[in-house]
Amino acid sequence: xxxxxxxxxxxxxxxxxxxxxxxxxxxxxxxxxxxxxxxxxxxxxxxxxxxxxxxxxxxxxxxxxxxxxxxxxxxxxxxxxxxxxxxxxxxxxxxxxxxxxxxxxxxxxxxxxxxxxxxxxxxxxxxxxxxxxxxxxxxxxxxxxxxxxxxxxxxxxxxxxxxxxxxxxxxxxxxxxxxxxxxxxxxxxxxxxxxxxxxxxxxxxxxxxxxxxxxxxxxxxxxxxxxxxxxxxxxx
Amino acid sequence: xxxxxxxxxxxxxxxxxxxxxxxxxxxxxxxxxxxxxxxxxxxxxxxxxxxxxxxxxxxxxxxxxxxxxxxxxxxxxxxxxxxxxxxxxxxxxxxxxxxxxxxxxxxxxxxxxxxxxxxxxxxxxxxxxxxxxxxxxxxxxxxxxxxxxxxxxxxxxxxxxxxxxxxxxxxxxxxxxxxxxxxxxxxxxxxxxxxxxxxxxxxxxxxxxxxxxxxxxxxxxxxxxxxxxxxxxxxx
DNA sequence: CGTGGGCTTGATCTAGTTCAACTAACGTGG
DNA sequence: CCACGTTAGTTGAACTAGATCAAGCCCACG
Numbered sequence: 106x107x108x109x110x111x112x113x114x115x116x117x118x119x120x121x122x123x124x125x126x127x128x129x130x131x132x133x134x135x136x137x138x139x140x141x142x143x144x145x146x147x148x149x150x151x152x153x154x155x156x157x158x159x160x161x162x163x164x165x166x167x168x169x170x171x172x173x174x175x176x177x178x179x180x181x182x183x184x185x186x187x188x189x190x191x192x193x194x195x196x197x198x199x200x201x202x203x204x205x206x207x208x209x210x211x212x213x214x215x216x217x218x219x220x221x222x223x224x225x226x227x228x229x230x231x232x233x234x235x236x237x238x239x240x241x242x243x244x245x246x247x248x249x250x251x252x253x254x255x256x257x258x259x260x261x262x263x264x265x266x267x268x269x270x271x272x273x274x275x276x277x278x279x280x281x282x283x284x285x286x287x288x289x290x291x292x293x294x295x296x297x298x299x300x301x302x303x304x305x306x307x308x309x310x311x312x313x314x315x316x317x318x319x320x321x322x323x324x325x326x327x328x329x330x331x332x333x334x335x336x337x338x339x340x341x
Numbered sequence: 342x343x344x345x346x347x348x349x350x351x352x353x354x355x356x357x358x359x360x361x362x363x364x365x366x367x368x369x370x371x372x373x374x375x376x377x378x379x380x381x382x383x384x385x386x387x388x389x390x391x392x393x394x395x396x397x398x399x400x401x402x403x404x405x406x407x408x409x410x411x412x413x414x415x416x417x418x419x420x421x422x423x424x425x426x427x428x429x430x431x432x433x434x435x436x437x438x439x440x441x442x443x444x445x446x447x448x449x450x451x452x453x454x455x456x457x458x459x460x461x462x463x464x465x466x467x468x469x470x471x472x473x474x475x476x477x478x479x480x481x482x483x484x485x486x487x488x489x490x491x492x493x494x495x496x497x498x499x500x501x502x503x504x505x506x507x508x509x510x511x512x513x514x515x516x517x518x519x520x521x522x523x524x525x526x527x528x529x530x531x532x533x534x535x536x537x538x539x540x541x542x543x544x545x546x547x548x549x550x551x552x553x554x555x556x557x558x559x560x561x562x563x564x565x566x567x568x569x570x571x572x573x574x575x576x577x
Numbered sequence: 578c579g580t581g582g583g584c585t586t587g588a589t590c591t592a593g594t595t596c597a598a599c600t601a602a603c604g605t606g607g
Numbered sequence: 608c609c610a611c612g613t614t615a616g617t618t619g620a621a622c623t624a625g626a627t628c629a630a631g632c633c634c635a636c637g
Contacts, residue, residue: 171480174575177488181480192477194470199477226462229469234430236472241428241435243479244407244417250487251535252413255625291584299487304625306585323584323633339410491593527616540593542617559602559616 111135115211120187121161122235123211125227133224137217141210149210150191150202159191159218165208166288169200170296179250180297182243185269189235193219206288250299258298259308260338263318267328282319284327312337347371351447356423357397358471359447361463369460373453377446384439385446386427392434395427395454401444402524405436406532415486416533418479421505425471429455442524486535494534495544496574499554503564518555520563548573 112131118124123134140163143149150158152171162184169182181200184190190202193215213221222229249258270285287294291309295302312318317334319327328334348367354360359370379385379401386394388407398420405418417436420426426438429451449457458465485494506521523530527545531538548554553570555563564570 169480171484173484173488177484179484179487181483192473195473200480226465229462229465233465233469233472236469236476237428237431240472240476240479243476243483244405244436247417247479247483247486248407248409248413248415250483251415252409290582301626302584303586303627307625310585526614537594538616539595539618543593546617 111140116163117161117187122189122228122231123161125231126225130225134213134221137221138211138213141212143204143208143210145204145207148201148203150198150200152198152201154198156192156195156198157215158212159189159193159215160210160212162186162188162190163209163211166205167208168203168205168293168297170203171200178296179299180293181246182239183297189232191215191218193222193232205293254340255298255300255304255308256311256337257340258300259294259305260312260317260334262294262298263312263326263328264331264334264338266326267331271328282327282329283331284319284321284325286324287326290324347376352399353397353423357399358425358464358467359397361467362461366461370449370457373457374447374449377448379440379444379446381440381443384437386434386436386438388434388437390434392428392431393451394448395425395429395451396446396448398422398424398426399445399447402441403444404439404441404529404533406439407436414532415535416529417482418475419533425468427451427454429458429468441529490576491534491536491540491544492547492573493576494536495530495541496548496553496570498530498534499548499562499564500567500570500574502562503567507564518563518565519567520555520557520561522560523562 112118112123112135113128115121115123123131126134141160143165149160149167150156164186167184167190168180169184170178170180172178183205184202190210192199222232249261253261266287267283267285270288271283289297291302291305294300295305298305309318309320312334313320315333317328317330317337319329321327348354348359348371349364351357351359359367362370376399377396385396385403386392400422403420403426404416405420406414406416408414419441420438426446428435458468485497489497502523503519503521506524507519525533527538527541530536531541534541545554545556548570549556551569553564553566553573555565557563
């Protein structure tokens with residue numbers, strides 16, 4: 106009873122995997138799930154560790170990252186609220202999962218989560234669809250990392266962030282200036298875009314001096330000319 | 342009856358998704374599946390096209406590729422026998438699928454394949470596991486494309502190919518020279534590794550002059566010192 | 578106040594691209 | 608059977624996008 110309440114009040118109930126479950130099914134999931142808060146910078150899972158947990162991200166933002174043996178790092182995915190974390194059916198975690206902001210999770214022991222998955226075909230189907238979507242995203246990013254210029258990467262990233270965090274909903278084609286705070290530092294952007302901090306910074310100031318964006322504060326971005334920014338993102 | 346025979350004789354029966362089905366379940370799949378041969382260079386699916394088919398690769402090798410609007414291309418995945426092709430539950434194909442060698446496929450209409458998937462939970466589970474594996478592979482490749490040097494990419498690629506095509510099974514740690522034919526041209530390697538043809542060629546001749554490999558013919562590779570080659574692949 | 582992290586800016590360097598020959602292998606048709 | 612065009616591969620010289628190295632700036636926080 107109380108436990109269904111917890112899920113019923115979940116911020117991402119309707120968007121997460123759990124949205125596929127009926128109220129009574131949620132009871133089972135609640136029994137194995139545990140709320141957990143994690144601070145910005147903390148890492149939940151280390152690549153190579155035994156894969157013991159899965160989770161749903163309830164609030165905040167996290168990153169998935171990989172690194173070479175000599176320490177070069179690359180962010181290979183971003184996680185947003187309602188996203189699924191972890192890899193069922195695998196013994197080892199493939200990537201490191203770290204909080205980019207303070208975050209809140211619903212954590213499940215992997216084995217038990219697999220059992221729930223097994224018993225709830227619809228949930229498994231949803232996870233399959235999400236995994237396909239993640240795969241498509243990763244492959245698209247491969248094109249970016251391998252072939253796009255620094256300017257294209259930065260411009261495309263800003264547009265993506267504007268669409269996610271730009272207030273006043275999705276007024277995508279609106280040409281009024283739009284201001285929002287980036288949830289990532291320059292260093293985190295560099296790690297995501299396959300560049301260095303300096304290059305990211307230079308590209309931003311270039312877009313600023315060209316009048317396409319403004320930088321009201323270190324973390325704030327104003328999109329002043331979305332049209333042109335889109336042009337820079339896909340310089341045909 | 343005849344139709345089950347077709348699957349029973351399938352070269353990849355035990356390794357493909359279909360391996361999860363009982364003989365009588367195969368009948369259903371056979372009814373919707375169709376053998377198809379495709380020549381080297383032909384493309385089966387174009388990115389952006391309506392997603393009408395799924396398939397199993399029976400024999401040969403294919404690539405998945407993406408490109409920018411101005412024609413820069415990147416191979417985002419390789420497909421080997423028994424691999425699954427296509428994206429169920431999506432209306433559009435995300436990537437172009439092209440044969441790297443003459444190939445043979447078992448093709449299913451997407452909708453009908455989805456229905457089979459729906460009716461055979463075990464098969465859906467297998468597909469989920471494969472999709473996770475593909476996702477992990479794609480993310481690992483992101484690290485390579487963003488952070489590794491040309492030499493590391495080429496060396497790692499050769500080791501991967503040696504493990505797949507090196508005759509006499511997986512004598513991975515054997516230090517006897519191992520010769521095999523690359524299934525990819527220099528251009529295809531470049532597209533896969535995020536480099537240019539010239540860079541791939543130069544790296545290969547460097548590895549040759551350093552004595553780690555030999556190049557008996559344009560397509561042939563001899564691994565002469567796997568240890569050292571591995572060192573070049575992960576220059577710690 | 579000073580100290581440290583995040584950010585910017587400048588100067589220099591370099592790995593890999595680009596451009597340009599050139600070579601080798603391979604069919605195809607005269 | 609050989610000339611010839613074509614495609615794949617190699618090699619060299621020059622160039623450049625982005626990395627690296629090196630200050631400095633700004634502000635929050637102890």
